[in-house]
Amino acid sequence: xxxxxIKRICAxxxxxxxxxxxxxxxxxxxxxTLVDPGPLQExxxxxxxxxxxxxxxxxxxxxxxxxxxxxxxxxxxxxxxPVYGQKVKEDDGLQDKTFNPVKELVHGDxxxxxEYVIEVIHTPGHASNHLCFLIKxxxxxxxxDHIMNGSTVVIAPPDGDMSAYLESLHLLKNYEFDTxxxxxxxxxxxxxxxxxxxxNHRLERExxxxxxxxxxGPGSIKDLLPLVYDDVDQRLFPLAQRSLEAHLLKxxxxxxxxxxxxxxxxx
Numbered sequence: 490x491x492x493x494x495i496k497r498i499c500a501x502x503x504x505x506x507x508x509x510x511x512x513x514x515x516x517x518x519x520x521x522t523l524v525d526p527g528p529l530q531e532x533x534x535x536x537x538x539x540x541x542x543x544x545x546x547x548x549x550x551x552x553x554x555x556x557x558x559x560x561x562x563x564x565x566x567x568x569x570x571p572v573y574g575q576k577v578k579e580d581d582g583l584q585d586k587t588f589n590p591v592k593e594l595v596h597g598d599x600x601x602x603x604e605y606v607i608e609v610i611h612t613p614g615h616a617s618n619h620l621c622f623l624i625k626x627x628x629x630x631x632x633x634d635h636i637m638n639g640s641t642v643v644i645a646p647p648d649g650d651m652s653a654y655l656e657s658l659h660l661l662k663n664y665e666f667d668t669x670x671x672x673x674x675x676x677x678x679x680x681x682x683x684x685x686x687x688x689n690h691r692l693e694r695e696x697x698x699x700x701x702x703x704x705x706g707p708g709s710i711k712d713l714l715p716l717v718y719d720d721v722d723q724r725l726f727p728l729a730q731r732s733l734e735a736h737l738l739k740x741x742x743x744x745x746x747x748x749x750x751x752x753x754x755x756x
Contacts, residue, residue, distance in 0.1 A: 491627040491668055494518070494605060497676070498537060500527035502556055505724065508639045508673040511556045513537065514631055516624055520602040521545045523570075524622060524631050525672065526560030534560050538568055549600070549607070550574030551633025551672060552616040553585045562587040573600070575611075575618035581648040594620060610664065614654025615642050621661065629668040629676075630661070636683065638674025641690065645731035651739040655691060658684050691736075698736050699745065699755060707754040710734055 494517060499510040511527040515537070521544045526534060538545060548570050550558045561572045571591045577584050596611035600622075608623040615634045622631040634642055635657065644651050661684060669677040677683055694717070701716040702708070708716075710733055717736075718729040737753055740746035747756050 491629050491676075494624065494627045495629060495670065497670065500556075501530060501533060502528050506728065507556050508637070510673070512670070512672055512674075513560075514670055515541065515545075516607065516627075517544070517602060517604050519544055520604055522547050522549060522600065522602075522607065523564070524549045525551055525557045525633065526564055528556055529559040529563055531563060534563055538564070545570065546602075547600070548572045549594070549620075549622060550588065550590070551621065551631070551635075552619040553577050553588045554583055554616060554634065555585050557633065557672065558585045558588045561585075562589065565589070575620060577616065577618045577648060579617075579648065581645070583645065583648070608664075610661070612657035612660065614650055614657045615644060617648050617650070617653075619657075623664055623666060627668070628666050629670055630664065630666045630680070631670040631672075632661075633672040635661075636669055636671050636677070636687065638669075638671045638677050640673070641687070641732075643728045643732055644735035645728075646734050646738055649731065649735055651691070651732075651735040652742055654735075655688060655739075658688050694732075695736050695740065698733070698740065702746070702753065702755050707752050709751045709753070710737065713737075713753065 496515040498513045503510045513527050514524040516522040521541045548561050548564050550561055564570045565572045573592050573594050574590045575593050594609045598609040600607040605624055605626045610621040612619050612621045612635045621635055644654050669680050698717050714730050721729050747754055
C-alpha cells in the first residue's frame with residue numbers, strides 16, 4: 490500500500506550535509522499532498538506540479554530549515570496551494586524566513602482525505618517546530634530530519650535540543666507504522682530497531698563526552714571536540730561541534746556537567 494500511496498522525489502541538492510538530497514513526498518492518487526518541497530528550485534517544482542496537475546491540493550512542511558521549506562512559498566504564490574506547518578519561535582539563522590503557512594499545525598492534527606489520513610506528530614529536537622507525518626493507510630511515517638537514512642541528525646542549539654530529541658524519538662514508539670520515509674535517503678524498514686539504534690548511539694556519545702572529560706579534565710567545546718569525535722571526518726567538525734554543545738547542555742540539565750564561562754566540568 491505504501492508504494493501505491495507514497496512517491497519519493499529527491500531534490501537536486503546533494504552535499505556532504507544533505508546526502509543524496511532532500512526528499513519530497515507525494516501522498517495520494519486523486520487527492521495529493523506534497524510534503525517538504527525542499528529548496529527553491531523553480532523548474533523542479535514546476536515539474537512536480539505538472540506530474541500532479543489539479544490533483545495536488547496542499548503542501549505540508551516538516552520544519553523550516555533551508556533545505557526543506559523554501560519551495561513552499563513558490564508553490565503558494567505561483568499555484569495558490571495552501572501551505573501548512575509550524576513557524577519557528579525564534580530565528581537562529583538557520584530558518585527559512587519565507588515560510589508563511591495558512592494554518593499552523595499542532596500535535597494531533599489530522600489531514601483527512603477520502604484516500605488517506607495524515608496524523609501530525611510534534612517531534613522537537615532537531616528543530617523546535619519539527620513535525621512528523623503518519624500516513625496510517627500506508628503504515629508509514631515521514632520523519633523529515635528527525636530520522637535520516639545514512640547519517641545521524643545534527644542537533645544545533647539554541648533551537649536544537651538533545652533532551653527534546655531523545656524524548657521525541659521515544660514518543661514515536663507509541664505509534665504503529667512499519668516504514669520510515671526519512672527527509673534524506675531511502676525508505677527504512679524495521680522502525681523500532683532504527684529508533685533504538687539512534688537512541689543508543691546518542692547515549693553512547695554522551696557517555697564518551699563524560700569519559701573524555703574524566704580522562705582529560707575540564708575543557709572548552711573546541712578542546713573536547715577532537716576528543717569526543719575522533720571517529721568522525723574532520724570536515725564534519727563544524728556540525729559535530731553543534732551536536733557536542735547539545736550533548737553538554739543536556740548533561741548540564743541532567744546535573745552531570747556544569748560550565749564556568751566557556752569551560753565545561755563534570756559535576
